[in-house]
Amino acid sequence: MLLAVPLLAGAQVFTLTSEQLTEYTAKNPFERFADGRPKVPQKFFDRAQAMSAEEVWSVLPGKGFPNQYAGDFRVLHPGKKMIGRAFTVQFMPLRPDVDGVLQDRAKQKGMSRWANQSALDMLQPGDVLVVDLFGKEEGGTIVGDNLFYYTLKATKAGGLIVDGSIRDLEGISEMDMPAYFRHVHPTPIQNVMLTGINIPVRIGGVTVMPGDMVFGDKEGVYFIPPHLVENVLDNADVIHIHDEWTRKKFDEGKYKSSDIYPSPRDPALKAEYEAYLKKRLAEIRSK
Amino acid sequence: MLLAVPLLAGAQVFTLTSEQLTEYTAKNPFERFADGRPKVPQKFFDRAQAMSAEEVWSVLPGKGFPNQYAGDFRVLHPGKKMIGRAFTVQFMPLRPDVDGVLQDRAKQKGMSRWANQSALDMLQPGDVLVVDLFGKEEGGTIVGDNLFYYTLKATKAGGLIVDGSIRDLEGISEMDMPAYFRHVHPTPIQNVMLTGINIPVRIGGVTVMPGDMVFGDKEGVYFIPPHLVENVLDNADVIHIHDEWTRKKFDEGKYKSSDIYPSPRDPALKAEYEAYLKKRLAEIRSK
């Protein structure tokens, strides 16, 4: 698969070399794929299972990243978290002059067509396929049931986000991979051209970078820059403990909300909370 | 019920005689109702249970029918297919000069009022009630729970599509008939007049003909001209087998998506697929 990267890369309009992608994601503290894409380790995915979109928010804007959330999707399996590494794909409206060049290049490399499957063929376990189809409904369908199934297999159920459509909702609904899309439509993908793979893409108000950690829950989707992943997860631990303690206090029924939340006003309660936090953090971190 | 047709027909603004409807649906290969409406046989309904909107698409545009799909509905029971024969009804904004004529005619025929129930009273088993209420939300409510129940009984759970609203979502949700609507609202139907029964009506971007086979799944609704029904279903059999084979191959984990889909590139695989298709088709067709 790795060898495929340089071969394929030449067919798209926009390309980042491994060096360029490394430069733009210079703060990434983790390993990288051969194409320069950051590789957030699997262990963080496991920790993220208990997190919510909310908890990502409490870190990112404070670090200068207020634009990493995208909402207003149809969510395929609302009870299922989506966690993985962003594999980005960009389409633009078809122009035969430009697409003709892309198809010629692809043919020279032995590919039958330069289209959505050219990108799917590059997916790896843990990837989330992130597709800019500029909100297109009719003909903006990145996959139907067969290619959804392929994506599930290739990414080990990583997931799919498309600012566009999917087709065959009926068939896809039975497959156990999270997916976020704007519309459903029975037409296959058409009247577009594939202009970029693993380049920065726009999903709603977010610039998604290849290798961002993708986190989706019932509310929407967060794209977390790799260098902030650990920070976000550590903070989520604190929030969980804070929530536990807060609700226990509310259960007691003798406090007003502002006595306890966002932080206890009474010094004794504050001390109690801090002791609780310390103890519980130690328990969690020792796992 | 059959006798009712000519009696009722005279009250509406737009009418197709049995001869006219027969002319517009001249390619219908099946029997007809007394009013000329094609009667797609029940056996095709059974076969359609395994089909998806997707699979209808793969036939109709190629036959010159690109405009037969309507989406963007609220779907009452997303897990339940809707399959039946289109029974079409058209309403227009109320004008007392026109509606007065309709009410007079209806009274002459012994009916108490010329309104939504005039159409409901004509429903037959296997019908899907298809209603053009021009997207009206308030007062565009074709049925509440009682008349939904009547429709369920009269059509044997055929179904309901309304480009408008339903009321009493609470009550209707418990009834086991598929329904597609744009809105819910508590007002009863009002400020409209009933202008046509079993005439061509528009639902979104589709002209629906009386007697079209209606097929609804999670994605949306297809209106299939009777002469293409068998074609669509035969093709769906092929697609099912193609999907089976494709996913088995993907399960093997050694192919890229473009090796297998949309059709296998390797001649040996192609032969394997074709043998599989032949065998499975024979099995299915022999049932």
Added chain:
Amino acid sequence: MLLAVPLLAGAQVFTLTSEQLTEYTAKNPFERFADGRPKVPQKFFDRAQAMSAEEVWSVLPGKGFPNQYAGDFRVLHPGKKMIGRAFTVQFMPLRPDVDGVLQDRAKQKGMSRWANQSALDMLQPGDVLVVDLFGKEEGGTIVGDNLFYYTLKATKAGGLIVDGSIRDLEGISEMDMPAYFRHVHPTPIQNVMLTGINIPVRIGGVTVMPGDMVFGDKEGVYFIPPHLVENVLDNADVIHIHDEWTRKKFDEGKYKSSDIYPSPRDPALKAEYEAYLKKRLAEIRSK
């Protein structure tokens, strides 16, 4: 032209016979065209030049017609009133089975095609072309500049309302005929079929009857049933006088709005107003 009516009529899906149209517009106090369409006399058009949409409203709902106004149009020449008789045309999404029948019939009658020009060819002086293209933007363009010019010539600048698009806004802008449309788009009309001429059509929330008096100003468009035309115009005279008097009083600067409007509270002022109304009405009516 008159002979064309029965010939053409047979090609459309929905038809009202002259008798049917006469029945639906039975209250029409004026002459009719050969096809049954009411012919509101020219003299009322002249009187309507001084009227506003507002003034139509003050009569119609009280007579049981609350649904005769349509707004939210792009208005070609906002300073120019549109006044004429509704000539209605209906399109629906294309289905080749139905359209094929229409084209066959048209050919049997020596027409080259059954399409938008089939309707335009029937226009008469004083007509306003009222077209239901169900809000279609791309391909929902009833005319471009040449056929707009033809319409201008054939109707003597009667006007055009389309719940759909026009094309060639650049060229049309220079032509001196009022027009109301939803969109502009460069595509020609396509993917639709002509299903009715001079039948009831829906424009927004209005059922328009052939022969309705059409009145358009900066605000939007009113469709006035012929039997209410004189009533509306007489009432507009009263409103104009009321407005004259009211503003003269406001000009005096010594009254609050509620002293004078909607009617003077002080008995002496009331008497003054009534005398003024009587005098001015007499002047106007004597013209």
Added chain:
Amino acid sequence: MLLAVPLLAGAQVFTLTSEQLTEYTAKNPFERFADGRPKVPQKFFDRAQAMSAEEVWSVLPGKGFPNQYAGDFRVLHPGKKMIGRAFTVQFMPLRPDVDGVLQDRAKQKGMSRWANQSALDMLQPGDVLVVDLFGKEEGGTIVGDNLFYYTLKATKAGGLIVDGSIRDLEGISEMDMPAYFRHVHPTPIQNVMLTGINIPVRIGGVTVMPGDMVFGDKEGVYFIPPHLVENVLDNADVIHIHDEWTRKKFDEGKYKSSDIYPSPRDPALKAEYEAYLKKRLAEIRSK
């Protein structure tokens, strides 16, 4: 808690005194809270469990209240009715000149901040929190999971309606309290100021009065003036019986819908229905 009312009230921009609220709700036949808010008795909440939005509609417009329904919400738990007393809260876009005055006042009363929690702290069992956040999505989030939990505890699962957003849908989804909102967003509430508690507020096209009985089902939300509550519930009993009888008749399969609905046409059936109604009403009322 009661003591808190006069203390807090002074901090908001808009206030109704107990006397004013009593005047505006003069028809209230029930007890009141200390702040004048009508206190619809719990027994009516129990009866309302079997009701639907539909049935509220059949009484209110006829009593001159056509504007009491709000729809187009996202419904947290569609299978769960929301029933309680309206506790209203109003926010407006932030202006530091006005908000500064509010914060100063709040500080003088020993409160840390004048914001959403100032209102939450006043909630009582049986309340439904009704919040006007003018449809704000980003930063229009009345609660996250912790304060949702507090609201659940303080109101005994009364419920929440916000013309705005909630945050942390993931966490809130697991909590057993009905909620209606326009959007979800991960941002906390910001860029607004709290301008009123228990004053008339607007939710969609409804003016909600403090103490209205709130009724929510799958369809949307009704705000029932206290003096009409008993009327609505009594009428719902009749509708339930009517529905029972109507469906039994439809089950017999020998009637058209108009024979039976909305009321039986045949005198014998009419008598049968009336006897049934009388008997069943007696049974219900005797419980």
Added chain:
Amino acid sequence: MLLAVPLLAGAQVFTLTSEQLTEYTAKNPFERFADGRPKVPQKFFDRAQAMSAEEVWSVLPGKGFPNQYAGDFRVLHPGKKMIGRAFTVQFMPLRPDVDGVLQDRAKQKGMSRWANQSALDMLQPGDVLVVDLFGKEEGGTIVGDNLFYYTLKATKAGGLIVDGSIRDLEGISEMDMPAYFRHVHPTPIQNVMLTGINIPVRIGGVTVMPGDMVFGDKEGVYFIPPHLVENVLDNADVIHIHDEWTRKKFDEGKYKSSDIYPSPRDPALKAEYEAYLKKRLAEIRSK
């Protein structure tokens, strides 16, 4: 007129006493009306004629007021600036229980009805009528042509902003007063009740305070707190001079945009600009 204030005030639901309004606008450096409303002096209106929305923006957010702009209006006379003092009015959806109390009170004070004209009757020269009709289109029409004319006379062409509709666009278009509205519709105002006069109201994302200086141009409308008016105008003088100088430099054709704008990079040019600014400011200020 002044005496009317306390008399009328009692009829509305929400009232600010003169003391309360003074408190909320405590930073106002100017005189006040008897009801406490700040009275920005006429001389600032004259200076504002040369200003644009743009220039207001360059001051307000920096002073902590980012929410003072409202856009997306239909603008009656795009070439005409609107400048005056906000006179605010609030409507809410009709409830007969509440409205009945208001009408009773009004009658006790000798008024015929408590409705839109109750507010219009209080207008003064230099006022801009600012109306919250919650975006209502049908029936949300604050004035027709007669009351628009009254407003023009009473305010000396101050202006009108309505988050709702006007009616009789045809008649109003000929009157020389600026106006901003969301829609036009022929229906008169209905199904609402007048709940506040000269209280804080919401227009789009702005909380408007009575006495704010209103500034409208082609782009939209700004509501400027009185204490920032002089600041805004002084700053606009600087911007005008900056624009003069910048364009003169661009006219020379030898600079790139970034050499000159937003401020000159070259020290010599910077000095030149500063000398120019000083000289021109002196000229302007000496007028």
Added chain:
Amino acid sequence: MLLAVPLLAGAQVFTLTSEQLTEYTAKNPFERFADGRPKVPQKFFDRAQAMSAEEVWSVLPGKGFPNQYAGDFRVLHPGKKMIGRAFTVQFMPLRPDVDGVLQDRAKQKGMSRWANQSALDMLQPGDVLVVDLFGKEEGGTIVGDNLFYYTLKATKAGGLIVDGSIRDLEGISEMDMPAYFRHVHPTPIQNVMLTGINIPVRIGGVTVMPGDMVFGDKEGVYFIPPHLVENVLDNADVIHIHDEWTRKKFDEGKYKSSDIYPSPRDPALKAEYEAYLKKRLAEIRSK
């Protein structure tokens, strides 16, 4: 200016080298700029003054380019054609990790900031600035009045298209350069980063290539690939003559629209038209 190209190019995320741009626009029959951008000659701009969007449509789809039209803009000067060469610019939502790299690079090259002015500084006479700001309203304002003025000077009034906003509509309205935008807003551009100059960008449903001939009229905007420019203009000559002849015939008042349009049915008329076309074409071409 030419030297600036390679210097600046390095700062953006997406870059096409001169070779790549030449490859994608290989069919360009004209000269190129140093950066590879096609340079459609001025003489075609002059010919295009008489053209309409309509006439572009009649060529491009037939050549395989159905996606070159963008509509739904606010048009600054509807009576003024916009004609020039596309100079494309792309922005994406801000991410400090990516933008930091861009700013660093820019600083290394002696630029103060990498932002909208970096692109403006590269404009040349005859350019139309085409900006993808992904429809952003607040903060999506490519220019205010000063930079609009700069653009006018630098492009010799070429023009501006932005899928986003402009600010200072008041000031810009007085400047004599065509402009197409989605919104107006007083905020300056913010929360975005400049990711590409003279790369393919998306405007609505169009992929715009650097060097496309831009043509804007009242209706909307067309982006014409250079190799089709002459074809489009030659065809427009024919359409103009066809329009002249058609209208002369309509002026005669003796033909139905279908006798003459789209082409004359009668062989004699057809011959007349063809002679006319030949003569007039010769006249035009000899100029």
